[in-house]
Amino acid sequence: MTSAPPLRERKKQRTRQALIDAALHLFGSRGFGGVTLDELCEEVEVSKRTFFRYFAGKEDVAMAPLQDMWRAFLVELETIPADGRPLVELMQAALLGALERVADEAWAGRAALSYRLSQETSTMDAYNLHFCESTMRSVVEVLHRRLDLLGDRRTRLAGDMLVAAWRVAVGEWVAEAGERPSVPALADRVRDAVAALPGSLALTATPQPEER
The missing domain is CATH 1.10.357.10 (Tetracycline Repressor, domain 2)
Structure with missing residues (x-):
């Protein structure tokens, strides 16, 4: 049986997925150019520093x-x-x-x-x-x-x-x-x-x- 990832890793995966879902929702409703990186981070309640731990930019997350x-x-x-x-x-x-x-x-x-x-x-x-x-x-x-x-x-x-x-x-x-x-x-x-x-x-x- 494959063991579950450690708690820290699961939290990182959840944060990454939350950023992806928020980005796709916001870009889909307001357009890619209509959403700033600050607004995306605010939606997920993370800092831009946290965002850049996962993605290189808006294109990358989308x-x-x-x-x-x-x-x-x-x-x-x-x-x-x-x-x-x-x-x-x-x-x-x-x-x-x-x-x-x-x-x-x-x-x-x-x-x-x-x-x-x-x-x-x-x-x-x-x-x-x-x-x-x-x-x-x-x-x-x-x-x-x-x-x-x-x-x-x-x-x-x-x-x-x-x-x-x-x-x-x-x-x-x-x-x-x-x-x-x-x-x-x-x-x-x-x-x-x-x-x-x-x-x-x-x-x-x-x-x-x-x-x-």
Whole structure:
């Protein structure tokens, strides 16, 4: 049986989650630019010094649900068996494992809010792209360390394809989820998007038929 984290750690986790929930609520109702960091800290009754123990800034706290999932993905990559399957399939399994590790129905709602904010806010979108690039470098490092792929640029291409499939999947999921996003629905979207990757590489550039 896994023991519960120490009390101090549980308190830190609760404070971090309270900051995330308050940020998503305030940004969602008033807009990202309509909420100051002072107002966010006041909402949770913590100091800015405490805030910066957990997050680098407003963008960081707003993107936390999705970033937590990608950090869990890196953990999954470290331990998932290297069993000879195609690399994209291996990474898909690690991604679905990360969803199981961090995701519940509360996470699904937070993740959907975070995604919507990133689409509406240019600074958040830019921050997300920077995080994605940093994460992908870590992914390549893990795969090159664990697998016989050192120096193979296809590793990065496979990772980028997985991220592209994820972006399509999460975009469709948020658009269709309404007020009740669910983790199983997101997992299904990920599977569908990854399954479509080979066909996307085989698409032909056939012109539209001329109108008659």
